[in-house]
Amino acid sequence: MDLMTAKFQRLGIDNAPGQEDRQSHTELELRGEPLPGPAVNFSHGDVDAHQPIPGSLETFIEGYKKGSCVAYTEYRGGDDIRKEVAAKLAAFTGAPIDPEKELILTPGTQGALFLALGCLVGRGDKVAIVEPDYFDNRKLVEFFEGELVPVKLDYLSQDKNAGVNLAALEESFKQGVKLFLYSNPNNPTGVIFSEEETREIARLAKKYNVILLVDQLYSRQIFDNHPYTHLRALPERPENMLTIMGPSKTESLSGFRLGTAFGTSWIIDRMEKLQAIVTLRAPGYSQYVFKRWFSEPEGWLKDRIAAHQAIRDDLIALVRSHEGCSVRKTEGGSYIFPTLPPMDVSISDFAKIVRRLTGVIITPGTEFGPQFTHSFRVNFSQDPKNTHSAIDRVLQVMERYRSK
Amino acid sequence: MDLMTAKFQRLGIDNAPGQEDRQSHTELELRGEPLPGPAVNFSHGDVDAHQPIPGSLETFIEGYKKGSCVAYTEYRGGDDIRKEVAAKLAAFTGAPIDPEKELILTPGTQGALFLALGCLVGRGDKVAIVEPDYFDNRKLVEFFEGELVPVKLDYLSQDKNAGVNLAALEESFKQGVKLFLYSNPNNPTGVIFSEEETREIARLAKKYNVILLVDQLYSRQIFDNHPYTHLRALPERPENMLTIMGPSKTESLSGFRLGTAFGTSWIIDRMEKLQAIVTLRAPGYSQYVFKRWFSEPEGWLKDRIAAHQAIRDDLIALVRSHEGCSVRKTEGGSYIFPTLPPMDVSISDFAKIVRRLTGVIITPGTEFGPQFTHSFRVNFSQDPKNTHSAIDRVLQVMERYRSK
Numbered sequence: 001m002d003l004m005t006a007k008f009q010r011l012g013i014d015n016a017p018g019q020e021d022r023q024s025h026t027e028l029e030l031r032g033e034p035l036p037g038p039a040v041n042f043s044h045g046d047v048d049a050h051q052p053i054p055g056s057l058e059t060f061i062e063g064y065k066k067g068s069c070v071a072y073t074e075y076r077g078g079d080d081i082r083k084e085v086a087a088k089l090a091a092f093t094g095a096p097i098d099p100e101k102e103l104i105l106t107p108g109t110q111g112a113l114f115l116a117l118g119c120l121v122g123r124g125d126k127v128a129i130v131e132p133d134y135f136d137n138r139k140l141v142e143f144f145e146g147e148l149v150p151v152k153l154d155y156l157s158q159d160k161n162a163g164v165n166l167a168a169l170e171e172s173f174k175q176g177v178k179l180f181l182y183s184n185p186n187n188p189t190g191v192i193f194s195e196e197e198t199r200e201i202a203r204l205a206k207k208y209n210v211i212l213l214v215d216q217l218y219s220r221q222i223f224d225n226h227p228y229t230h231l232r233a234l235p236e237r238p239e240n241m242l243t244i245m246g247p248s249k250t251e252s253l254s255g256f257r258l259g260t261a262f263g264t265s266w267i268i269d270r271m272e273k274l275q276a277i278v279t280l281r282a283p284g285y286s287q288y289v290f291k292r293w294f295s296e297p298e299g300w301l302k303d304r305i306a307a308h309q310a311i312r313d314d315l316i317a318l319v320r321s322h323e324g325c326s327v328r329k330t331e332g333g334s335y336i337f338p339t340l341p342p343m344d345v346s347i348s349d350f351a352k353i354v355r356r357l358t359g360v361i362i363t364p365g366t367e368f369g370p371q372f373t374h375s376f377r378v379n380f381s382q383d384p385k386n387t388h389s390a391i392d393r394v395l396q397v398m399e400r401y402r403s404k
Numbered sequence: 405m406d407l408m409t410a411k412f413q414r415l416g417i418d419n420a421p422g423q424e425d426r427q428s429h430t431e432l433e434l435r436g437e438p439l440p441g442p443a444v445n446f447s448h449g450d451v452d453a454h455q456p457i458p459g460s461l462e463t464f465i466e467g468y469k470k471g472s473c474v475a476y477t478e479y480r481g482g483d484d485i486r487k488e489v490a491a492k493l494a495a496f497t498g499a500p501i502d503p504e505k506e507l508i509l510t511p512g513t514q515g516a517l518f519l520a521l522g523c524l525v526g527r528g529d530k531v532a533i534v535e536p537d538y539f540d541n542r543k544l545v546e547f548f549e550g551e552l553v554p555v556k557l558d559y560l561s562q563d564k565n566a567g568v569n570l571a572a573l574e575e576s577f578k579q580g581v582k583l584f585l586y587s588n589p590n591n592p593t594g595v596i597f598s599e600e601e602t603r604e605i606a607r608l609a610k611k612y613n614v615i616l617l618v619d620q621l622y623s624r625q626i627f628d629n630h631p632y633t634h635l636r637a638l639p640e641r642p643e644n645m646l647t648i649m650g651p652s653k654t655e656s657l658s659g660f661r662l663g664t665a666f667g668t669s670w671i672i673d674r675m676e677k678l679q680a681i682v683t684l685r686a687p688g689y690s691q692y693v694f695k696r697w698f699s700e701p702e703g704w705l706k707d708r709i710a711a712h713q714a715i716r717d718d719l720i721a722l723v724r725s726h727e728g729c730s731v732r733k734t735e736g737g738s739y740i741f742p743t744l745p746p747m748d749v750s751i752s753d754f755a756k757i758v759r760r761l762t763g764v765i766i767t768p769g770t771e772f773g774p775q776f777t778h779s780f781r782v783n784f785s786q787d788p789k790n791t792h793s794a795i796d797r798v799l800q801v802m803e804r805y806r807s808k
Binding site: 002003004007009011012013016017020021022044046047048057060061067068070071073074075079083092107108110111112113114119120122136139140143160194254255256257270271273276278279281283284285342359 | 528
């Protein structure tokens with residue numbers, strides 16, 4: 001088998017969220033009758049239940065009507081939009097951003113992650129990632145032929161910290177890691193790195209000259225007023241770092257494909273060069289919609305957080321009511337990542353069985369790290385009248401397959 | 405210098421179309437007074453002068469209102485849209501397309517090119533490209549560490565053929581080329597490959613087992629009823645090939661970032677895996693706008709072609725009226741690629757000088773191949789009342805720098 005064939009065999013997407021309709025049919029041992037109820041797709045948020053920021057469509061239309069100057073922007077994004085976005089993100093994160101040099105607009109935060117890794121990771125470069133973390137992080141490292149150095153997140157046994165193993169992280173830095181990439185709040189567990197953890201990550205990165213890539217996609221949707229520390233605003237921060245954010249999740253603007261990366265200018269310069277050959281630019285008219293981001297109506301974000309917090313509380317209690325199930329309470333973002341007791345089927349088959357018996361779609365834990373063979377991820381940004389029944393049925397199916 | 409630094413130094417975008425505002429200031433010897441007149445940006449088409457397909461915005465709005473099912477599609481694109489697009493492209497190109505297996509929707513045709521090369525070109529793989537051709541083709545090969553094998557297009561001395569050197573092409577295939585990538589109509593010259601040339605390319609690819617990637621971005625905008633041969637519909641076609649098209653140019657839909665690739669299913673499968681980590685999908689709501697593509701109002705395309713043909717005729721005559729200038733008449737697309745007589749300045753400085761003295765933006769020929777030191781590219785999809793004056797002033801500046 002040639003190199004490319006092998007590489008693409010490793011880039012599996014059969015169990016990836018959103019691809020469930022394309023799964024090839026496999027033989028499954030179905031126990032019991034179907035459990036009817038709402039067919040919730042927990043692989044991504046439901047933008048019908050939690051709508052985009054009010055005025056987003058109208059702002060898109062305004063951009064479209066401006067014509068050529070919005071359709072064709074510089075590869076790093078339109079300069080007026082960059083100025084606005086830089087000012088908003090500087091205020092939110094607590095440290096300045098030069099809109100000319102330190103910010104790029106991308107097609108989704110996925111686009112930002114791809115560009116960042118594409119211009120920082122060459123073959124053999126060591127990249128530290130957290131396990132569990134966003135499922136594409138490991139695939140990106142593999143595509144660019146870097147070497148994955150996993151660092152464990154002990155999220156279930158802690159409550160004050162996210163639980164990142166800082167000793168292991170330092171050891172990986174000593175071994176020559178070039179880049180450390182992590183999401184905060186963490187996807188899929190919803191834990192937030194404490195100030196102490198964040199300061200230590202910054203200090204270690206500076207000490208060992210490691211580039212940091214902090215994915216803060218969910219950093220606006222924080223529950224219970226949990227403290228949140230922006231690494232980029234710390235005095236300990238290293239010279240080379242990027243922060244990634246975008247309006248696709250908390251703000252339900254995913255359909256416009258918008259993201260941003262901001263940080264060290266030489267990295268942004270490289271990302272722009274790469275964007276020039278990847279997609280040229282973030283969609284022109286969509287870029288205009290950034291005008292609504294961080295400019296939501298009074299109270300909008302607060303209501304949004306309250307609505308999600310209520311769903312979270314209900315689902316956490318439901319999961320915990322089953323013996324042998326554990327889950328950490330989400331501190332930020334829209335995910336829960338429950339652990340199930342031993343079952344007679346693999347977690348990927350379990351997900352397929354759940355879909356067949358209930359119509360509910362969940363994402364197997366193994367997408368987030370090979371060791372998560374008893375976990376699944378749920379994006380609970382759904383219609384609240386359906387979430388309880390859907391997870392209840394998932395857990396009923398679990399009971400049918402629980403190992404004796 | 406490390407590998408990544410060197411790679412990104414080669415990926416220059418300083419002279420790339422659309423990036424002119426970011427050029428660092430260089431010392432230029434300005435001869436004579438400024439030449440006032442309309443400030444035309446010939447680096448891309450003007451979607452204000454030649455508007456998007458009627459109803460495009462309304463269709464986008466319709467997609468937005470459908471919500472989640474349009475915002476989140478499979479990575480290869482929404483299945484309903486794929487069905488429609490596959491049927492239209494099959495009818496246009498004259499050969500069937502399976503919407504499930506043989507088509508992917510991408511963020512622009514740039515996205516399609518990137519995904520195709522990313523899943524076909526590994527380090528050291530030989531890739532044949534035409535010179536001149538779309539400027540990003542060479543950059544893509546360099547990014548993926550392939551080996552460029554340039555094949556000359558003798559576009560100025562022919563008129564029945566595009567002028568591709570078929571003997572050199574066959575020789576490159578004998579030497580182990582894996583992929584041959586070319587645009588038809590050619591960007592930047594506007595020539596169309598004849599049926600004879602197209603059949604021979606197909607035959608050679610089949611004989612030497614070379615993968616073909618045919619960029620047909622401009623294949624709907626054909627002048628003078630020039631014959632056009634779709635390689636994918638020929639009986640000689642090789643087993644492994646892709647065709648790339650999109651509604652960004654002829655249809656002025658660039659601001660929505662839409663493209664497609666269609667062809668051999670294993671290549672489409674790989675592209676989808678790569679898209680999953682690059683941008684996830686083409687922008688969801690934008691995908692809905694594909695419904696307008698190939699469904700334009702009666703006469704719309706004909707009028708569009710006529711309007712562009714009139715601009716072309718005017719500019720071709722203007723260029724040829726200057727001694728020592730030559731240009732081939734565009735057969736398809738919106739570009740001319742004139743050759744200038746020897747000047748006292750390089751073509752990249754000439755482009756900067758033109759901008760300073762006239763406000764007009766042109767793209768230096770060297771973006772399309774290192775040997776095009778006396779050529780420049782013009783996208784003439786502009787407001788017709790400005791194009792004559794703008795190119796006239798460009799040529800007046802040329803006269804000031806003509807070598808004695």
